Amino acid sequence: MVTNPLDYVEPFGKAGASGFTFHVEASKDNWQELVERIKSKGMRPGVALKPGTPIEEVYPLLEGENSVEMVLVMTVEPGFGGQKFMPETMDKVSVLRKKYPSLDIEVDGGLGPSTIDVAASAGANCIVAGSSVFGASEPAQVISLMRHSVEKAQNIS
Template identity: 40%
Template sequence: MSLPPILISPSVLDSDLSRLSEEVGRIESADLVHLDVMDNHFVPNLTFGLPVVQRLLEHTSMRADVHLMIENPDTWATAYAEAGAASVTFHAEASRAPVKLARELRERGARAAVALRPATPVEPYLDLLPELDMILVMTVEPGFGGQSFIDGVLPKIARTRAAIDALGADIWIQVDGGVSRQTIGRAADAGANVFVAGSAVYRADDPAAEIATLRELATASWTR
């Protein structure tokens, strides 16, 4: 089986949101731009919503990796796909009909992904893998950037990778939270291939160089 692509998806959560389009321009060497949509209900933080994402996608050629940390994604998620998001992730804990929603996202041209909080087990969703293009395993509690990576989630990543490999499917595993030079290798070794790095990239003196370093470290752990 061929290895999945190693992708770096910096989160704009740690950027200057008052200059969002310019801040996205600082990470053009990345594979995706990670957009955290928070509603102050599902998580205790508020960022931006559909109108901001729509306008941003009109001003960037980067592929958008939209992460919905919102209540009722069944109602709102498809609009982000229609706006041009390359990937739309909704939380398993919030969706009432995850298979239906995943199918609707695919019908609108987006990769369909489900996110799991650190304490949410992956096993109930393994039978649904053929309906998904990606699983996001949160490595912090969702809601705020700059948190410390939770190593206790690594076995869940490994179990998810084993199930995907057994299925022989092209399904990505994304990790989000505390991803840095110190942690990305462990996440890749466990089986993740898509890495959301916010503060590690945006607080670096040279974001492009940091993206390259993170990609190299993840690739080394995959191909050791």
């Protein structure tokens, strides 16, 4: 999470990033300009929100011409890896999935074999996993298990 995401759009675009996700909490005053700039650099805009931020904060960013294309629901407080998954954040995922059925909904924080089913069932279709993958003796198995859980929840074969 950075305090002024506008400062990072151009460098990320030049570096070849395909997407740029910013925190709603850090962009309340300039999110429209930020989304325009992200799209002008050929990147896909996304918005993230911390566990304590009400889901309603992202609604304005999802509606209208200049909308984001993905919402990242943080399932831990941003800042460092290895935190415990906060299951109460799944209410946000469920609400988003119901309101925006085709939206990409990403979850990040504490995702692994013991938490993936609840996230996938709530409607998350993009999963960020760090510690559970990189700390596993068989990372490919963990990735496969999580992918299968999301596909099963979405009825994808």
